[in-house]
Amino acid sequence: MSSEETTNVQVIPADKAKIKHIWTVAGILGFITTLEFIVAFTISTGMLKLSIFVVMTIVKAAYIVGEFMHLKHESKVLMWSILLPMIFVVWMLIAFRYEAGAILDLRGW
Amino acid sequence: MSTATTEISSKTSIWSGGQSPFNISYGKLMMWFFLLSDAFTFSALLVTYGMVRYSHTAYDPSVHGEFVFSQSYWPIPEKVFEAVPFLHGVSLPLVFVGIMTFILIMSSVTMVLAVEAGHRMDKKAVQKWMLWTIIGGLVFLGCQAWEWTHFIVGTGGGGASLSWNEYGPPDFAALFFFITGFHGTHVLSGVLLNFLIYYRTVTGMYERRGHYEMVEKVGLYWHFVDLVWVFVFTFFYLI
Structure with a gap:
């Protein structure tokens, strides 16, 4: 029974460009997090540091919601x-x- | 007659009925609306943090001198969260939360790969990536447990509870427990949902159904949990 079902299902091969795009977004998220970490110890507390953190967080959120959650393409x-x-x-x-x-x-x- | 029909249909909008204006399945739409309401809840917690924090005196080196844990000003997070497991006594500010952030981002990536595999009806790949996502979630929860234990036990000054803590004003620890605790509860339920999806993939339920949309719906929830952590990381730990 189960072998019959498996033969009926057509597995579509992976689209390399799509997979690459996912890893690119992952790389960007990792890079920004690293950057945040560096900023935390190189720039002194103040309005500038706060603004940099807020902007970086919004960029990260945009990538997660837009690409991972696919909202940009809805x-x-x-x-x-x-x-x-x-x-x-x-x-x-x-x-x-x-x-x-x-x-x-x-x-x- | 036929020209009249054409005229009417050209004036109708996507809201006139007969089609889905959102062009998305009912389940996914409802998941989006749930996540919006959940975002409001988390926002309320983070706004509360902002308000309580800035209604306390900020640490100012020219007034307070060298930084020590004190009840008279709000602590600097990087002075509180500087411990890493197995590296006792070494000051590594924010390193551990940084690692936790990477773990959660990575488990979000494996979730996207599971959703992608589901689109292709690739059961084996869905299984593999769901398993990695579950592992990522569990590792994150383990880190959270360690972080909480370290925070509660403290560094010799009495530790922390909901009403008092060695690091600063009582509200500091209370907000730490509420915000990271509420997020941790979301991670826990996310791991349970991920496991359910994994189990049903393995038993072939979605293959028989003909689509893997449940992976997408739970995926939306899991990304949201990651998204919230991005904000917690910035507003609680970095600022």
């Missing part, structure tokens, strides 16, 4: 349905960061 409606709601998160992040400064002032430490 319909545009789906892509924006997922990405646009995240604007609320960005707003929340900024609002609460601002609020934190006010709380610190009030505490008077």
